Amino acid sequence: MESTFGQYKIIFTGPVGAGKTTAIASISDLPPVSTDAKASDMTRNRKSGTTVALDYGVLTVDGGESIHLYGTPGQERFDFMWDILATGGIGLVLLLDNTRSDPFRDLRFFLGAFKEFIRKTKVVIGVTQMDLNYHPSIDDYHAQLKTVGLNPPVFEIDARVKNDVSLLVQSLLYSIDPGLKVS
Amino acid sequence: MTTDNRTGPLRIRVLGMDNRSLSTFKMFLQGPCQNLAVPVSGESAEISLVDLDGHGASELLANEQERFPDRPIIVTSLRSPGVSGAIHVAKPVKAAGMMAALKEARLMLSLKKSRPEIRQEEGGNLEAVKNPDKQDSPVVLDTRKPRIRRHQRRSTHQTAMLLDERAYSSYVGVVADINSKDPHQVEKAHYDKKKYLQAFVESAVKVARTRNRILQLNCGWKPIIIFPHSNEIWIEADDRQIRSFCVVPIHSILDLDLRGANENPRSIISPVSPDLVHADRDPKKFQSIDAFIWKIALWTSNGRVPDGIQLDQPVYLDRWPNLSRFVIVPHALRIAALLNNQSMTLMEVAETLEIRQQYVFSFFSAAMALGLAGQLPGQHQSAGACAPRIEPQRSGFLQKILHRLKVG
Numbered sequence: 001m002e003s004t005f006g007q008y009k010i011i012f013t014g015p016v017g018a019g020k021t022t023a024i025a026s027i028s029d030l031p032p033v034s035t036d037a038k039a040s041d042m043t044r045n046r047k048s049g050t051t052v053a054l055d056y057g058v059l060t061v062d063g064g065e066s067i068h069l070y071g072t073p074g075q076e077r078f079d080f081m082w083d084i085l086a087t088g089g090i091g092l093v094l095l096l097d098n099t100r101s102d103p104f105r106d107l108r109f110f111l112g113a114f115k116e117f118i119r120k121t122k123v124v125i126g127v128t129q130m131d132l133n134y135h136p137s138i139d140d141y142h143a144q145l146k147t148v149g150l151n152p153p154v155f156e157i158d159a160r161v162k163n164d165v166s167l168l169v170q171s172l173l174y175s176i177d178p179g180l181k182v183s
Numbered sequence: 184m185t186t187d188n189r190t191g192p193l194r195i196r197v198l199g200m201d202n203r204s205l206s207t208f209k210m211f212l213q214g215p216c217q218n219l220a221v222p223v224s225g226e227s228a229e230i231s232l233v234d235l236d237g238h239g240a241s242e243l244l245a246n247e248q249e250r251f252p253d254r255p256i257i258v259t260s261l262r263s264p265g266v267s268g269a270i271h272v273a274k275p276v277k278a279a280g281m282m283a284a285l286k287e288a289r290l291m292l293s294l295k296k297s298r299p300e301i302r303q304e305e306g307g308n309l310e311a312v313k314n315p316d317k318q319d320s321p322v323v324l325d326t327r328k329p330r331i332r333r334h335q336r337r338s339t340h341q342t343a344m345l346l347d348e349r350a351y352s353s354y355v356g357v358v359a360d361i362n363s364k365d366p367h368q369v370e371k372a373h374y375d376k377k378k379y380l381q382a383f384v385e386s387a388v389k390v391a392r393t394r395n396r397i398l399q400l401n402c403g404w405k406p407i408i409i410f411p412h413s414n415e416i417w418i419e420a421d422d423r424q425i426r427s428f429c430v431v432p433i434h435s436i437l438d439l440d441l442r443g444a445n446e447n448p449r450s451i452i453s454p455v456s457p458d459l460v461h462a463d464r465d466p467k468k469f470q471s472i473d474a475f476i477w478k479i480a481l482w483t484s485n486g487r488v489p490d491g492i493q494l495d496q497p498v499y500l501d502r503w504p505n506l507s508r509f510v511i512v513p514h515a516l517r518i519a520a521l522l523n524n525q526s527m528t529l530m531e532v533a534e535t536l537e538i539r540q541q542y543v544f545s546f547f548s549a550a551m552a553l554g555l556a557g558q559l560p561g562q563h564q565s566a567g568a569c570a571p572r573i574e575p576q577r578s579g580f581l582q583k584i585l586h587r588l589k590v591g
Contacts, residue, residue: 130340151502155506169584180578180582
């Protein structure tokens with residue numbers, strides 16, 4: 001499946017401050033292109049800058065092909081961008097910030113916003129900042145997900161740690177096809 | 184901060200209750216709760232209690248946490264509130280639950296007094312947030328709601344240990360695949376977990392979580408202290424030592440009764456004495472309870488499955504383990520993805536993925552120890568188990584991405 005941008009892509013989404021920009025930077029071959037700007041609304045409470053258009057990173061694989069990593073703008077008022085970004089994506093990485101006031105609301109919101117995309121592809125969930133706020137636990141997230149009929153991988157991650165982000169993306173790929181093998 | 188080295192009642196500030204409820208609560212503390220705490224107002228309080236079901240309770244709690252970030256807070260509510268750093272007492276509040284919470288709060292006061300570095304860590308992170316150069320860092324504090332940082336220990340949140348086939352072999356050893364038709368080989372592929380540390384830890388964690396209190400597991404070796412509120416355990420041992428002890432049958436060493444004599448000094452599970460809680464602890468020895476159980480189940484299993492698991496009966500995986508924080512056996516992600524998609528026998532999993540049985544058995548044993556996996560009842564009808572596949576061209580590209588991610 002080719003995306004509208006002519007290549008494969010993985011979409012990173014989630015609320016402001018969940019670590020999308022950082023996660024893409026963790027695994028991208030090139031310094032990610034980011035469109036952060038000074039926050040001027042409710043996001044200022046959580047980040048001094050926030051992504052207003054998109055983040056972009058790239059992973060180059062054997063043979064010179066690339067997998068493109070797109071981060072959606074976290075602010076909901078930019079949700080018109082999400083469909084455009086998601087078109088042609090092979091899967092969704094949803095990052096949630098466990099220190100936000102209602103992470104389950106974020107979970108439901110983003111699952112709803114990407115409902116059609118998830119139906120056609122797969123989703124994995126990374127929960128950040130669990131070292132600061134242990135609750136809700138990973139089990140609590142699974143319980144929430146069951147109520148909407150989903151059972152994806154949910155990992156605690158530190159978006160700055162390449163291994164964490166890599167595992168999350170690997171779980172996305174294996175969710176698409178458990179038969180994938182790496183020689 | 185107020186001292187806690189005394190035996191008098193804790194001074195508790197109660198928020199979110201009307202006068203009538205507060206009067207009742209005072210009597211509850213004096214009587215059934217054996218005068219462990221006495222309500223006071225304002226600054227003289229050592230701990231706070233917030234009734235989360237009251238009007239505006241969330242705001243009260245946030246304000247209290249902001250005003251007194253070092254103060255232990257007990258919250259009462261009908262539903263689990265998911266409040267970090269607070270001790271939860273579920274309604275209807277019973278004396279035992281409230282007394283346990285008050286003791287826990289007293290221990291927290293003691294810990295804070297003996298570990299002032301917790302405050303320093305907070306200060307450090309606040310500095311990081313103020314530094315605009317670090318604005319992309321996910322360590323962003325919600326300054327509206329300062330938290331008590333019980334989870335600063337990186338050991339509890341460290342990234343997964345990835346074992347490829349070679350590393351796994353040198354770590355655990357190689358176990359030959361078995362013929363499931365050979366009863367002798369099938370028997371050798373099983374182990375009785377009740378004989379090993381694994382079962383004792385699982386039981387002790389269950390008790391600690393049920394009673395909602397810090398407990399110590401005494402199993403004839405190093406004590407293991409279980410902190411259910413923060414989902415942590417502490418043991419003065421490194422992985423190599425723990426791994427060695429995992430395969431030692433300890434049931435015959437100990438005269439144990441897991442049903443639990445609370446105050447019996449010979450009991451396998453005992454409340455943690457204040458002395459032990461106050462002891463200088465190496466923060467690197469704290470581990471996540473789930474990661475610890477997963478790990479000791481892997482080591483105890485050693486490529487086998489617990490007794491009672493039928494190799495020709497399908498098993499299920501209820502949900503993905505939190506693999507980013509666990510020791511990862513070879514092909515764990517593939518096994519999880521496959522079993523999460525469909526139930527099948529353990530032998531079929533190994534065949535479908537074309538991997539050694541010991542990886543599947545180890546993975547399943549660890550997932551089962553955490554209550555994430557189990558065996559389906561009834562006779563298995565061969566479903567022609569196979570992994571869901573996608574078109575070869577796309578599959579080839581996904582494999583390239585995987586290779587790229589794994590190679591780094």
